[in-house]
Amino acid sequence: MTEDVIVVEGLTKIFNGGLVAVDHVSFTVKRGENFGFLGPNGAGKTTTIKMLTTILKPTEGRALILGNDVAKQKSSVKNLIGMLPQEYTADEDLTGYQNILLCAALYGVPKDTSKERALELLNLVELTAFKDKAVQTYSGGMRRRLELVCSLINSPKVLFLDEPTLGLDVQTRAATWDYLKTLKKEFGATLFLTTHYLEEADSLCNRVAIIDHGKIVTIGTPDDLKKGLGGDIITLSIQDATDISGIIEKIPRVKEVKRQDSTYRIKVEDGEETAPDIIEAVRTEGHKVVKLSLAKPTLDEVYMEFTGKSLREEEGSKVSVFRQRETMQKAEGRRM
């Protein structure tokens, strides 16, 4: 049986002002899994990650990392985890190499091995040529790669990534995922990541939990979540205006048929398998197919199904990211 690396039961965080940031969240993450928290800004993703990494104290419930309670066995938990915060935390005045050595010292990597290890990691993310340059000269993608390897300096059993590609352009984001996949192969750590990028969750995660207003609204593999919507959508147009809904409904795996004039929106279990059957049945009855398209459900549709909102609207909004940070800072009582 695969071991549960993260066990979360009824985890709740209520800030002093009464804001319920995380509301009785429960889930488990198995060894080697890439588990994602997908949700809009302000959904409670960062607060959850902060509780799991011992930065914030839970108000209720408990969370275990390899059997260690995040509230009661902080130092054991800290020795097992690595963390990539949402913000760019690499020191701009220091070089890439100095930054990794600093992380090594903070994570308690012995001095005799840290230099060799730092060079090895810089090589893995192709930053060797820039190792002696100050981080302020790095691009956003380079900084993120540097911070990724910094968070892996202690070879953590669980790596927490809070919005790992926030603010990066599409190409750099995709490149960062590739580096992350390479590093995952190298280190084999269990990944827990938060994101509000659908592609990121789809590309990186074995399982996804959709979180909204501090609550998990659904959880599963990206494929299962999409399938859970009721299957693929086939759009069919025929030449004449005869109603052929009855013919289509008889075909196996067809779940729902909606007609609008000569166009039919057909919900099916397996689009690739069912489309040829539909074409054949329609032709057999003497109708001519003029157009057919097949659409797979996306996580955005899954998200919309469960929350009534589109995540895509959230994606491009950098302003909302900053608003969220301000809100959280206020909630945590930090602003002074």
Place this chain on the structure above:
Amino acid sequence: MTSNVRESNNPLHGLGALTSRELIKWFKNPVVFVLTVLQPIIWMGLLGKGINIGGIFAAGHFPPLTLTPPATPQQLLQISSYFGGLQSHVMMNVFGVTDYFSFLACGIVIFITLLATTYSSTSVVLDRRFGFIDKLLSTSVSKSVIVVSKIFASTLRALVQAFILISIAFLFGIKTGTNFSPLSILGTVAIVFLFGMGMSSIFIAVSLRSTRIETQSAFINFVTIPLMFASNAFFPVNLMPNWLQPVANANPTSYAVDAVRRFIIDSGGLSHLAVDFAFVGIFALIMTTISIVLSWRFLSK
């Protein structure tokens, strides 16, 4: 890949690395470094040499003296001798030295220390704002070490500035006391260190939950100038108004300045130095303890 983490039970784990980070940042930023070196020179030149209180007594500032009947040569010699000694007499009575520069230079050593320690609070705010504090909190570095590294780093910066300042004071002709020796410099370093620890701790304590530089700047301006002027840094306490004297006597700045003066320009008394060290030492201990205790509660929630 196997874990290469050393289980650390060392309560000071990370202190060296974090203090070095702060100092590397300081050296790596040439503008900040050069300005912090130039600052003491400017203060010493402008304040130390610019405010020439002794010059007030120079003979040229008095109107010509006409006596009726005319004085004898012997009487004129007596009058000249009286006014000639007036400056050093008054200066000795008021400032304990014959030139104001020597008196003030010692005050400026502590003033610069105070200004240098304000850096600690802005550094905490920036690290919190950029997520570095959160990253630290996810490692096995303790909250106390995060705070103490900031205190150490800003105190070390203050020490470097104070040392440069003392060197400049010698170049500008500070008049050392009869018992001055290299040990006096060590004593000065010790009192600057303690005072720096205490003041850094205050600034850190108020910045623990802050994300705004503006709040810190307002607090720094609110605290530093009154602390300097309600002390013996620029003017002797016994000549201040009665209501201000208790404030100056409770102000740790006065004790730090007094110790520097006793070490550098005054032969001083061991008992007075003991009082100065006890006061500043206890102040440093209390403030450091307060900032550490507050960090346990306020560095995260």
